[in-house]
Amino acid sequence: MATISIDSAEVVRLIPGYGFEIAEQIKTFKGDLIKVYYAVWDKAANVAVGDLVSVEGDYSAKLDEYTGADNIPKHKISVSINNPAIMSVTEDAPF
Numbered sequence: 444m445a446t447i448s449i450d451s452a453e454v455v456r457l458i459p460g461y462g463f464e465i466a467e468q469i470k471t472f473k474g475d476l477i478k479v480y481y482a483v484w485d486k487a488a489n490v491a492v493g494d495l496v497s498v499e500g501d502y503s504a505k506l507d508e509y510t511g512a513d514n515i516p517k518h519k520i521s522v523s524i525n526n527p528a529i530m531s532v533t534e535d536a537p538f
Contacts, residue, residue: 447502447524449481451532454494458482463490465498482523490529500527 452465462484468476483498490496503523511517 445502446499447522448497448499449524450497451495452481452498454490454492454496455480457490457492461486463488465496480522482521483527483529484523484525485527485529488529495532497530497532498524498527500524
């Protein structure tokens, strides 16, 4: 199984009873800054929206299909991090 490591990402959404979602900003080849979102599945994590965390765990991805606001079918890749090791960026202590 592949592993993924994300450094200094912001917690943007809690998923009660399941985990949380983080976002990291990356620079594209064209120089634009974009946000990339990851679902972190850990029921016991003690995080809050706005916390900065580093996460390492098992990588998984799936293709999702949805209908956009313009009524056109769209696709996206949903990336998940399973069995994560979560560290606070500001405190360097595990949650």
